[in-house]
Amino acid sequence: MTMTTEISMTEPLEHSRRDFLRVGSLACITTAAAVAGFPQTTLAQSLSNIGVSVSVDQAARWLRFSTFAPLDSEILDVATRGYASWLETQMLLPQSRTVSDWVRLQGPPGFEDPNQLIAFTERVRAIDWKCVYAADQFRQRVTYALSNIFVVSTLSISAYICASFWDTLNKHAFGNFRELIEAITYSVDMGIYLTYMNNSKGDAASGRQPDENYARELMQLFTIGLWELNEDGSRKIDSKGHPIPTYSQADVTQMARVFTGLYANGTTYWGEKVRFGFTNFSAFSSELWASPMQADDSRHSPESVRALDGRVDIPAGTSCSQAIRKALDALFQHPSCPPFIALNLIRRLTCSNPSPAYVTRVSRAFVNNGQGVRGDMKAVLRAIFLDPDLLTPGTPRFGMLTPRYVYTMGAARRLGCFSNPLTQRVMSQYDHTLIGSQRPFTAPTVFNFNRPDFTTPELRALELVGPELENCDEYGASQVFTGLGHLCSNATLTPNLSLRLISADNDAALLDELSRRLSGKVLPDGDRSSLLSILRGIGRTQVTYQRQVLAAMLWTILIHPQNMVLS
Template sequence: MFPTPDLKANPALSRSRRGFLRQSAAACASTAALVAGFPQTALAQALAGATALPVDSAARWLRFTTFAPLDSEILDVATRGYGAWLETQMLLPQSRSVADWVRLKGPPGFEDPNQSPHHDTRIQAIDWKCVYAADPLRQRVTYALSNLFVISEAGTDRAVVPEAYSAFWDLLNRNAFGNFRTLIEDVTYSLDMGFYLTYLNSRKADAATGRQPDENYARELMQLFTIGLWELNEDGSRKLDGSGQPIPTYQQTDIVQLARVFTGLYPNGNLRNGGRATRFGDASPGAFTAETWGRRMAIDASQHAPEAVRALGGRVNIAAGTSGANAIRATLDALFQHPTCPPFVALNLIRRLTCSNPSPGYVSRVSRAFVNNGSGVRGDMKAVLRAIFLDPDLLTPGTPNFGMLVPRYVYTMGAVRRLGSFDSLGTQRPINPWLHKTLGSQRPFTAPTVFNFNKPDYATPELKALGLVGAELENYDEDGATTVFNGLGQLTRNATLTPYLSAKLASSANDAELLDELSRRLSGRVLPSGERNALLGAIRGYPRTQTGWQRNVLSAMLWTILIHPQNMVLS
């Protein structure tokens, strides 16, 4: 159904495609379209007449469900519909894990046994998955989850350990279409999370020294991962008491009680270089084997708090002497069954995927999908995602207050994906770590705090006056916007200059047609007439006889489109 590029002309791309084929035949539809060149006008013309949905509608919807849509994906959705594409994506097997990338020292088809893995390998692997993997929906959801279940390299000695954080991305990736209850359990036992929230090697209380269990994870598990600060109605609004005041979900005494539950956890594996088995108290990240990072932490019964635990008004009621595993299970069950968990998860996932200010009805519909997937199952992530991405509020352009500023990493990887950009064709590196920093791209696991890159209730004065929030705007002051614009300019220099584009760029007579074509492919619509005419006037007399000059004109077109508000905002 989809045309493929001539791979004989470029052996490196040929090796890459063979690698993708080994992963999944479905990958070829997407990745071949990317590498074949941008844009895919022949493909668009061939299938546009047979679509069930308008191509522009399909492109708009895919901007929410992927980092950025390829033409093959746009036409697949236009032909088969939103739901069919969503179900196909949810059935695809996971693409190669980040841990495997680090272990095998390279992407599919580009493994290099001579290189030494380092933290850049991990960064490259996650970028590659978000741009080229066969399961773009899974990667987009995983990034959203990484902004809710936050761990960070910032200020730690784990940043230079290639296996650190790799396992956590894979954990989120694995659970993206699973069950939320399994997800929070896997997060709880994650060595990465144990390090970040400091409950790794947390000991039971000692009356003689005054030592108490570490409270970090007990607090953030409630506040950030499951139920939040305030009890919520199904539609995400706060429940009020008899005095009209919001009702807290927990108190400090609950944190103290639950801190006992998460004691005794330690790394589960071996030390490097044939060393001994890990044990309670081991805490040197560089000493652990790669396999240890991917294993659930173990529990040392002698270090687990033996006291009874009663919290959350009796929702958690654990008898003295209960094993660590059973205490953790009971606590997670109670939080999962808490009535505030569904709207809390629904509201936060919506805000990370589709809309900063969802309507009460939207939140309610997603909350109900969390409570019951239609077969009596609670926490089914597939049902939740169907509700998020197939909701009438999203499918109806013009829904009041609908939309969001595209998160920086999504925007950056989306630009790379649509432009066919490579920083290194030989290694398939989409973007180098320096440019990530230049862009302020907010790549995974670099947030400054456990609250992520932005405060969820951040609002400019204008938004606050309207009762709205815009978390992503917190970093878009004059300096932040300039950083992004300059970085995107560099990305456009790496865009694939195909024979089609070169032929079009040879004459300024084609500029208007090409600019509109590029604009539709990148943002779903042409530029407003003022900006469009100004750009066409500026490049009209630019020479075109050399490849470098053509690239400059292409870069000017792409950069203008990328930084325009209609492309930087999902609506």
């Protein structure tokens, strides 16, 4: 892996420069709005309320939550026109090149290489590229969070497997939650992973029952959770002081009937029409992977379905598509859905232990976007990222350990990281394995890389959870530290850096500059002094030694606890 590092200090934001950028950015967002069909009067009205003054440090901190890592230009942009305006611009940007197209064309825009054999690793590289280089950075960050809620994990049976699933999450990240769960339900990737593709109706003679996997996980992990919730995310309690389950095994059995009769819609790569029961997934064409599953009503359970205390009430003989629509509508309208999704998104994006008030505000945005629409993801994301708990540094118990893939891609984004600089391949599969990056679609179970309620004895005493800490045992931590060391040791020594590293007199200023660039903070005095003392003992006469100094600076910054924690 080669890493290029260009160092530049952010210049002071002169008043004239602010004005120029504000006018330019408003012109850009207005153009984007016109393309998207957004009402100009509504946009102008909303932007008239965006005049918040944001410092460079505040902008850098906020962008660490809303991107994989902030670039200098983005920090300047947010500092110029405020959080909300940047957020609106990002949500109006068109979806960048799909992962499926990236795989098919063997590269990102301008670096296509269609003469290569299409390999599974291209999907890995495509997602990496989008997270590092794509203009719609906020969409990619939200998509990664969604991929940790709607979990699909798979083997390398096809270069296109999970490519279209990332594209689906990408497409619906700023849409409506109801449309999102429908797209996920009909996804070929989800159908294979949770074993309901080719799921047939029950048969009394053979004793066959419909597969219950998706019915269970749809309720438990994707929509309403195990326990009925108040709007602040806390569990509802019955008269005996016990939490109230949202569903029972009987509900799972009933709901399993809904998800029968679905199969892959398309052809194999040799042109054969795929029919119900076809399981040679490696033969699926690229178009098939991207197409929603279709229903064979002759394989769909004809019985009536009654579940969730009558919330789901589907008459006998209802078609597969109509049964799915009714079931998803009921889950979408369930009172536990808004707080469950609010809590999950907050924990994946900003805070492991959100305050009840924070969850309440996001839940209410899910229920009503201000115009009577339920499930508007844009409204939910505005509520998450413009909440006072996030915007106020020092909010008690606020923050999270940065998810490992976010941190890895963030380092690549800030430093410019390539496995091949000529084709903008970001990292190889080997690099991901070495660093234990928890890249998308490699979770060990449907519960993802870690449990949302994981805690330690110390955190339990404070009634806190730390999901990402589940992987930070001795092995996990050493894997990350070693992998980051490998990344930093391959940093490209630019002429500018080489000149500055010739003398140890420049180390303090360079270390602070790098630290601000990578994390928005300067290392604590004690750690900073210790590192500078060690670096003084390294000779600078050879390029090799200069590389060692640079790598030591970068590695120390990246592995420092204050920088691995979003707060």
